[in-house]
C-alpha cells in the first residue's frame with residue numbers, strides 16, 4: 001500500500017517534469033475561473049489587461065471628449081490589448097456629424113491622424129450612462145442594458161485601466177443623457193470590485209472640472225487603486241487645441257480637439273517604450289504640462305488612493321507599442337510643446353461663436369448659430385441667477401455667498417449625505433429646469449445646502465419662489481430628465 005502510493009507519486013512527479021519541459025502553458029487545461037486562480041504561477045505574471053474608456057458628452061461642441069477616448073483606444077490597441085478586453089463608451093455623434101469637416105474621421109491633434117478607425121462601439125447613444133458604466137466595471141452582464149454586453153470579466157491577477165473624460169463638477173461627472181455619475185456611487189462600485197477580488201491593481205485616469213472632488217476623502221487606501229485627476233477638487237480642467245489657440249486646429253474646425261490633461265498623458269504614451277516608464281514619471285510630466293506655469297490657465301493634476309502603486313510601469317496597464325521599443329522614457333526627451341487652453345465650461349460658447357462668425361451674412365447657418373449662442377448664454381444666466389436667489393432665500397442675503405461657496409477642508413468629501421444632494425438636485429430641476437452641462441459647477445451649492453441641514457420642504461419652496469415660470473427652452477428638465 002505504502003509502496004504503491006510512493007510509486008504513484010514518483011510517476012506523477014515525472015510526468016509533471018515531462019510536461020513542464022514542454023512549456024508551462026500546456027501543463028494543465030483548467031476552466032477559466034480556475035486558471036485565473038493559478039495564473040500567478042504563469043510565466044506571464046502580468047495577468048490580463050482590461051480597459052474601460054468613457055466619453056461623458058455628446059454634441060459637436062464637445063468633439064474633444066470623444067476624440068480623447070478614440071485616441072486612448074488606439075494607444076491600448078497598439079499597446080497590445082485585445083478588443084475583447086477594451087470596453088468603449090462613446091455617444092458616437094461626432095464622426096458623421098454635419099459639422100464635421102472630415103466625415104468619418106476624428107482627430108485629437110492639429111496634425112494628428114484619424115483616431116476613429118477601428119474603435120469598438122460597445123456602448124453608444126443613450127447606453128452611455130452611469131448604470132452601464134458601473135455594471136461594466138463590476139463585470140455584471142445581467143445588469144447591463146443595451147450595448148455590446150462586453151464587461152470587465154477580470155480575474156484576481158488582472159490589471160484594469162479606467163479612463164474617463166468629460167465635463168464634471170464638485171462630486172459629479174457628466175453623462176450624455178441620463179443622470180450624472182455621483183462620486184459616492186462610483187467609489188462604492190470600486191469598493192465592490194475590490195471586495196469581489198477580481199483585480200490585482202487598478203489605475204483610474206480622470207479628466208473633468210473639479211475631478212479631485214470625485215476621490216478626495218472618498219477613495220481609501222488599501223483597494224489597490226491608483227487614481228490621477230486633471231484638476232483638484234475646486235478648479236476647472238481645460239480643453240486644448242481650440243480655435244484661436246496656438247497650436248490651433250485646422251481652420252475648418254470650429255471646436256476644440258482635445259483636453260489638456262488627456263493630451264498630456266496620451267501624447268507621452270504615444271512615443272515612449274512604456275516598459276521603462278512608470279506611472280509616477282508620467283504623472284510628473286502630465287502635472288507639469290497641465291499646470292502650464294503661466295497661471296492664466298491650467299490645473300493641478302492630483303494623485304489619490306494607493307499612491308505607492310505609481311512605481312509600476314505603464315506597460316502593466318496599457319501595454320506598449322513595439323514601434324517605440326527604442327524610445328526609453330527620459331525627462332529630457334519628453335519636453336512637449338506647451339499649448340494654450342480653454343476653460344471646459346466655455347468651450348461650447350466658443351464653438352457657437354466661431355460658427356456664427358464664419359457663417360455667411362444672412363445665411364440660415366448664421367441665424368442658427370446666433371440662436372444657439374443666445375440660448376446657451378441665457379441658460380447660463382438663468383441657472384446662475386436661480387441658484388443664487390435660492391441661496392439668498394435659504395441663508396439670507398449676507399450669508400448666502402459664503403455658504404454657497406464654502407469649501408470643505410482638504411481630505412474631507414464634499415458632502416456626507418449623498419442622497420440629500422440628489423434630492424436637492426431633483427427638487428431644483430423640477431422647478432427651474434435642467435442644470436445641464438454648465439450647471440454642474442453649482443454642485444457645491446447643493447452640497448452646502450445639505451451640509452447646512454436645509455429641509456426638503458424649504459428647498460421646494462425656495463425653488464418655486466426663485467423660478468416662477470418653468471423654462472420652455474431645450475434645457476428644460478421635462479425634455480432631458482433629471483440629473484439625479
Ligand SMILES: *[C@@H]1O[C@H](CO)[C@@H](O)[C@H](O)[C@H]1NC(C)=O
Nearest residue numbers: 092093094095096103104124
Ligand atoms: C457614418 O456614416 C457611414 C457611411 O455612411 C456609415 O457606414 C456609418 O454607419 C455611420 N456611422 C454612424 C455612427 O452613424
Ligand SMILES: *[C@@H]1O[C@H](CO)[C@@H](O)[C@H](O)[C@H]1NC(C)=O
Nearest residue numbers: 135138139140141142143144
Ligand atoms: C448583477 O446585477 C443584477 C441586476 O441589477 C443584480 O440583481 C445582481 O445582484 C448583480 N450581481 C452581482 C454579482 O452583483
Ligand SMILES: *[C@@H]1O[C@H](CO)[C@@H](O)[C@H](O)[C@H]1NC(C)=O
Nearest residue numbers: 273321322323324325326327
Ligand atoms: C531598435 O534598435 C535596434 C538596434 O539598433 C534595432 O535593431 C531595432 O530594429 C530597433 N527597433 C525599432 C522598433 O525601431
